[in-house]
Amino acid sequence: AQTVTQSQPEMSVQEAETVTLSCTYDTSESDYYLFWYKQPPSRQMILVIRQEAYKQQNATENRFSVNFQKAAKSFSLKISDSQLGDAAMYFCAYTDSDAGGTSYGKLTFGQGTILTVHP
Amino acid sequence: GAVVSQHPSWVICKSGTSVKIECRSLDFQATTMFWYRQFPKQSLMLMATSNEGSKATYEQGVEKDKFLINHASLTLSTLTVTSAHPEDSSFYICSASLFNYGYTFGSGTRLTVV
Numbered sequence: 191a192q193t194v195t196q197s198q199p200e201m202s203v204q205e206a207e208t209v210t211l212s213c214t215y216d217t218s219e220s221d222y223y224l225f226w227y228k229q230p231p232s233r234q235m236i237l238v239i240r241q242e243a244y245k246q247q248n249a250t251e252n253r254f255s256v257n258f259q260k261a262a263k264s265f266s267l268k269i270s271d272s273q274l275g276d277a278a279m280y281f282c283a284y285t286d287s288d289a290g291g292t293s294y295g296k297l298t299f300g301q302g303t304i305l306t307v308h309p
Numbered sequence: 310g311a312v313v314s315q316h317p318s319w320v321i322c323k324s325g326t327s328v329k330i331e332c333r334s335l336d337f338q339a340t341t342m343f344w345y346r347q348f349p350k351q352s353l354m355l356m357a358t359s360n361e362g363s364k365a366t367y368e369q370g371v372e373k374d375k376f377l378i379n380h381a382s383l384t385l386s387t388l389t390v391t392s393a394h395p396e397d398s399s400f401y402i403c404s405a406s407l408f409n410y411g412y413t414f415g416s417g418t419r420l421t422v423v
Binding site for chain 2: 225232233234235237240279281294295296297298299300301302304
């Protein structure tokens with residue numbers, strides 16, 4: 191079974207600084223999808239970034255970028271110019287299936303990292 | 310786009326009663342819906358996968374008779390917690406997936422059983 195590991199239960203960063211959240215996963219599949227989700231205190235899950243394993247280029251969304259190392263099975267999230275609104279619990283997630291090209295299969299989550307942003 | 314509406318957002322019920330949680334896909338057809346349970350400061354635990362028009366697939370250890378899932382249409386999936394007890398108190402989240410988009414989540418339901 192696939193597993194996702196986030197080894198940092200909590201992280202903190204000063205406003206405007208950069209922080210990196212770690213994620214490793216275990217799979218025997220060659221094609222899969224990786225995600226980072228943010229869960230603020232409202233508990234609404236928000237997609238931060240998505241990476242397809244077949245793409246070598248690291249995904250980027252504004253201040254958020256990933257370092258995808260397929261051979262090492264590592265998928266870290268870098269948040270640049272941290273803002274107070276970035277404070278949340280962050281989840282790394284994995285799926286290796288797509289249901290006939292119309293939707294994804296079930297998602298496996300890591301344990302989560304609570305990010306605190308200090309003003 | 311790709312919005313999932315989940316209701317109620319919170320509910321308090323008496324021990325022994327049943328509670329129904331609804332998830333509706335507002336602007337797309339969700340052939341598959343996922344149901345999660347989450348305890349405070351913990352990860353999301355997949356309970357079951359529901360497919361429109363067929364029986365749900367439950368994860369190991371999840372009581373099928375306690376957590377009834379129905380996916381009768383392409384826009385509505387429901388989770389009914391039957392004969393609820395205090396240990397069923399938790400945060401329940403539904404999610405649907407769209408290819409080339411990712412997963413979209415409902416806003417969650419906080420269930421408290423007293």
